[in-house]
Amino acid sequence: MSTAYRLNVAGVSKRFGSLQVLDNINLQVAPSETVCLLGPSGSGKSTLLRCINWLERPDSGRVLIDGQTIGVTGGVVMNDRALAAMRTRIGMVFQHFALWPHLTVLQNVMEAPLHVLRRPDQEVRAEAEALLRRVGLFDKRDAFPARLSGGQKQRVGIARALAMKPSLMLFDEPTSALDPELVGEVLAVMRDLAQEGMTMVIVTHEMAFARDVASRVVFMDRGSVVETGTPEAFFTSPSTERARQFLLRYGSASSF
Amino acid sequence: MSAADWLTLFSGALTTLGLSAAGIALGLPLGLALALLRWARVPVIAPMVAVYVSVLRATPLITLLLLIFFALPSVGITLGPVTAGVLALMLNGSAFNCEIWRAALMDLPKDQIEAAQSTGMRFGLYLRRIVLPQIARAALPGLMSEMSLLIKLTPALAVVGVVDVTRAAVRIGAATYEPLPPLLAALAIYLPIVYALVSGQRWFEKRLALSEAVA
Amino acid sequence: MHDFAIVWSERSLLLSGLANTVVLTVLASIGAFALGAMLCPLLMRQERAVAWAAHAFVDGFRCTPFLLFAYLVYYGLPTVGISFDSWGAGLFALVLYHTAYVAEILRGAWAAQPKAPVEAGHAFGFRGFGLWRRIVMPPLLLAAGPVLGNQVIQIVKDSAFLTVIALPELTHAANSIQSRHYVPFAALLTALLLYWALCLVVEAGVAAVGRMAEARR
Secondary structure: OHHHOOEEEEEEEEEEOOEEEEEEEEEEEOOOOEEEEEOOOOOOHHHHHHHHOOOOOOOEEEEEEOOEEOOEEOOEEOOHHHHHHHHOOEEEEOOOOOOOOOOOHHHHHHHHHHHOOOOOHHHHHHHHHHHHHHOOOHHHOOOOHHHOOHHHHHHHHHHHHHOOOOOEEEEEOOOOOOOHHHHHHHHHHHHHHHHOOOOEEEEOOOHHHHHHHOOEEEEEEOOEEEEEEOHHHHHHOOOOHHHHHHHHHHOOOOOO | OOHHHHHHHHHHHHHHHHHHHHHHHHHHHHHHHHHHHHHOOOOOHHHHHHHHHHHHHHOOHHHHHHHHHHHHHHHOOOOOHHHHHHHHHHHHHHHHHHHHHHHHHHHOOHHHHHHHHHOOOOHHHHHHHHHHHHHHHHHHHHHHHHHHHHHHHHHHHHHHOOOOHHHHHHHHHHHHOOOHHHHHHHHHHHHHHHHHHHHHHHHHHHHHHHHHHHO | OHHHHHHHHOHHHHHHHHHHHHHHHHHHHHHHHHHHHHHHHHHOOOOHHHHHHHHHHHHHHHOOOHHHHHHHHHHHHHHHOOOOOHHHHHHHHHHHHHHHHHHHHHHHHHHOOOOHHHHHHHHOOOOHHHHHHHHHHHHHHHHHHHHHHHHHHHHHHHHHHHHHHOOOOHHHHHHHHHHHHOOHHHHHHHHHHHHHHHHHHHHHHHHHHHHHHHHOO
């Protein structure tokens, strides 16, 4: 039953010092679902996201990608190589882009398929160029990231993640670091991805986007999942008081 | 190592400290003067200073010292080893100091000087009362770094016969056929001196960073 | 002028001295950069004992005069059984001494680097040597270019100290010419100018690295 899920987070907890950042989180994501993680800052959304590809290590619980546990094999922490291999199946887009500054846009997109997956240069180049066309940045392929706007950098970040042909994409507040007028171009790319059937888990504050594109929203507060449901259900009639308070404060923000 | 050996070593250490102090004391104002000449863009002289600094920063102290000690007599200036040594340290140090002072001068906001000029202050006055106090603070960490580098260069003076602590150690080793103990003793003398300077430099850097953060 | 003619007649000795200086510098730079890059991570390790030992190594060399260290290697080590000829001692001393400086330079440059691109490297499946070579080192070297170039110039100048252990580098050659032919000014000034030329070459290299860094900034 659990192997039908693309992502299965089972009983994940984590503390930082005396702070319980994640408290027994359970989350299942089916293939082609788009799940938006919402909540006030400090709710643990980003930490949960980063536990999925083990950039943060959960203290307890398991994370399974397509039925396979990441980070732990048979009760023992995975070695470096196995962990890296699993990460190649998960794409990640970072809040501050995290593009590699010494490489051009095209090289950024090609780097991991070429040097981690060791795929042939011609193939990788052709696919990278196609991806850049898709996100509208083909003419910037020879530029260095420092010359790009925030919105352009993030679109490259998305192309870079797609180049690995992941079965799951993680987005860590992808538009939070962008000037408002640049947010739209990134959300447009993400919306297309969702419509094409990519399985996505997105931490975001863009309520209108979540309402429009998510197949499910998960509301977190102080380390727990407080409420989950369809966007319509959540945004029009949330069932918990905390969700209601949150929507009162943030729900009216719409930029898409 | 006998007591006499230790005495030789410490006398060498005094020579090291004395020559270093002299080289630093003379090199600092010379470096400042050179920096001011370049900063003020004095025609003809400023580019010459640039060349001087470039050549001296590229020259090993030993080579410079040999040049001063052996070449000057042919133009009538005969210097003793100690004088030649201090002169070499002074010239070498001045080139490096110049760059540190220059960096501090260039960091000084232009409006500081404009403010001074607008009150009627002339160059000599605002240099003394406005510019120098500020750049002295900014330049201090770099200058302390230079001082520790200068002390580490003093063993070069042995090639013209100055008996510094390193030369003393080598001599003792040659006489006793046990080179290791005196060399290690010399090392033990250098370490605290240089370490004190390096620690002082780090302390000043922190203080500078803190006071700039507050400002 | 006649003096310079004498120096010119001895140019093969001078040039061989220059060549030795260049060889020493190149080999020592490669060695110091490689070992320094390996030592650098140890400076930042979590295990206190490892980090402390690495710091002690670096601080120790930063407080030691190079010439004293060269003497220790050349005269001191034979008494505990390790014998070097001038070349061996000279190279060994240059490499070990400057490893400490390079490690500290790289540590400082690393502290100033943004961490997100490295984390992205991990997220994309990079690890170990591949991560270090393709993701960590290139921006680090670009950022540290000028300081590393300065260190190469220091290596050039420290190589001149090795004349005291009879290594036939440039200063040794110039000194030999000036003492045999009584042409101190001509011989040593020529040496000075050759050192200056070497330095300008290194600075040109640094400028090239600086332009690469600027394009990516």
